[in-house]
Amino acid sequence: MNDKELALKIIELTGSKENISSVRHCATRLRLVVKNKDKINVKAIESLNKVKGSFFNSGQYQIILGTGLVNRVYDEVIKVTGEEGNNNDEKIVYGNKFQRAIRTFSDVFVPIIPVLVATGLFMGLRGLLTQEAILHLFGLTTKSVPTNLLTFTQVLTDTAFAFLPALVCWSTFKNFGGSSVIGIVLGLMLVSPSLPSAYDVGSGAAKPLMFFNFLKVSGYQGSVLPAFVTGILGANMEKWLRKRIPDALDLILTPFLTLLIGMTVALFAIGPVLHTVETGVLFVVEKLLQLPLGLGGLLYGSFGQLLGIFGIHHILNFLEISMLANDGWNYLNPIGTCGNIAQAGAVLAIAIKVHDQKMKQVAYPSALSAALGITEPAVFGVNLRLVKPFIAAMIGGGVGGFLASIFHLKATGMGITGIPGTLLYLNEQLPFYILVNLVAFAVAFSITWLFCVPKEEKEEVVEPKEEKEVSSESLFAIASGVRLK
Template sequence: MNYKESAQKILEFVGGAENVQSVTHCSTRLRIIIKDQEKIDVKEVEALDKVSGSFFNFGQYQIILGTGVVNKVYEEFAPLVDGQTANSTEETEEKQKMTFQRAIRIFGDVFVPIIPVLVATGLFMGLRGLLTQEAVLGVVGLTPEDIPQQFLLFTQILTDTAFAFLPALVAWSTFRIFGGTPILGIVLGLMLVNSVLPNAYEVGQQAAEPLVFFGFIKVVGYQGSVLPAFVTGILGSKIEIFLRKRIPNSLDLILTPFLTLLIGLTLALFIVGPIFHEVEIGVLHAVEFLLNLPFGIGGLVYGSFGQLLGIFGIHHILNFLEISMLAQDGWNYLNPIGTCGNMAQAGAVLAVAIKTISPKMKQIAFPSALSAMLGITEPAVFGVTLRLVKPFVMSMIGGGVGGFLASIFNLRANGMALTGIPGTLLYLNEQLPLYLLVNLVAFGVAFGLTWTIGYKKEQEL
């Protein structure tokens, strides 16, 4: 079955185009907001060869297709739904009450499009770290002093640009999701990091002083900041929508962008920025406090229970924390602990795959285990472990043990969004052996517990 046929079948089994309110997707799941849940034939959807599972979460029917596949199926699916696209949710969701669930979904929609850029940036950082290591250079008879300055400058452009202009990326995506004009979001975000403002990194290192307005408001650039740009994007898009409804068409082209940028920047520099930058720092300190609890307690807790975030659909909130960590000091402290949970899922699912006597279970579990090793756990969680319950508990234990060790060893990544086997690219330094060790431990503990007490081979889906 090709992607077009899969899209057509999915649409048929969810009740047709008239039952679809809007559709979007993330890295692994097709996310459909349904009008009447009773019209969905879940068994038929999950029986399709490209579908690993499905579930309802936060008002969405989410169909697990896997990385790469979901993009192709979505491209075929979206045109079938009366011309709706991934960004067509504004009109329909505008009528909905803002709930915690919807807020988390929107938060994820804003940050998911930014992640590929940050993944690439993390890989650039890892490769630069590898190529500039003394041991690696020694193989070809060089030392760090032999590296040309032009090469270092070139790599600096690759690694620093995304974080230096991060507010522009966040504001662009926020405008896009909230119905504003994305180009205005980009410009408003760039204003937050304009070179005439004191650089946030230099102010933090006390190499520069913030500007002081009205005798008490301190203004700096917001390089690497997330929350100020996010809130500014929300306000800016709402301002633009408000103005477009009230300004005559003959003046819209002139006044709407002018007033949107003027009001948006004023709010951003003097109210939103100072307040939410402090909130952002406070949240980061709280998370770092948890992760730095003595005796590896923080790693044990997050490694065990972090896997639950994906089930409840609120794992995207971690994107903000990881992006903020990387922007602040270049290190991601959540990644090495979270990746242990992924590898633990792989271990638990592989144990099920080998032990089961069910052909259907084997068909699902083997590829799901490989997928989890590569960092995509939805097929493993929703297709195997969560359905069987005990293997999921075993994976939580394995993830907790691995997270405990990662915390004890003080592991930290130089990027984000890569875990498991691909995640090794974020540890191309002296941490690599320890990264491999904690993941092997997480995998082994989950595999062993699932094999011995967590699964009976007679169990079937």
């Protein structure tokens, strides 16, 4: 079954395109908001080849496909449903206010994460190539590295975070129905070269501008919350203006008023307040992670995986992005990675020890996936279903997180964990990163092996049913709700 056929089959089993209100995706999951949950044939969807599982969370039906595949299937799905799904004016609301807020937060930050992942990798590689020990292998020193080459690497490592508010504002405008180009410009205004840089003001190299003899204003380099709220305000203001300004004046007045009012409110009201809030949140989180005796790492390493189950893990994106933009380090990544690797250890123990072939077929690839940083197949397909292996993974993650805190590990980027995550530690931390993850894996594996494998596996994993050959044209007709003659 190719990508198009898989997408059409998913649409058909979800109740046809008329039942799909909106379509989104993250790094591994296709996220559908549907009008009627009862029309979804969950078992049939989970039995499809390449589908690793599915679940409802935060008002969305989420189908686990894995990296790469999810992007291709999403592209095929929206060819049938339209980019935003059907009946966009009809609001389908699931979940409480907190769940909807988290979903909105996720929709804004997920599109910019790939850029930040790439930036983190650039930082790691730059750190590796400028280490004395590495340069010494080629008979060089740090003074031997050409200045122009260092400048080139700085362009790669600094650009995304220097203009982070523009990325956040663009994505917020897009998700709230505003014009993306206005969002980009409004975000760029927050870091305009005409304003004293937040970094320079923080270091004392520059002074903020003074308005009204009491209001200090500077750029918002590295800030996330001011750009996010400014984007929400600006997008809604633009939509409000377009409904009231005559068509003949819309092209001139709507962008003018949106940028003028948006920037004024952002600089003099939203920015100062939310930047203070953001700084306070980061301070609290970092202090928690730095609790004595590795207690912070123990707590986050143990319970971090629960955030994904409850659908609120995307709130961590804001914290990680802010940490990186603030001082160039991500303190959450090494501890969270231990939790992911522990899930791999637990599910591998299940794969080796159980006799049920169906379970083995799910558990082995899930272990590899978790080791590469994608834990959904392991968590939702095996560990959480059996409960005890998930608890064993929490213990393993806690032990690894404890050690990560003791060693003061910190990543150069975000978005990748496990084996690929080594690219974020290409410095003197690398041996410790490998050590803490091996410990997390070993603890989770050992506990699961000794105490958590059921004597007789009673859970059933649905095997893919043999399907008749159906043409792509037929699948398209079925998914679209069209009857073939």
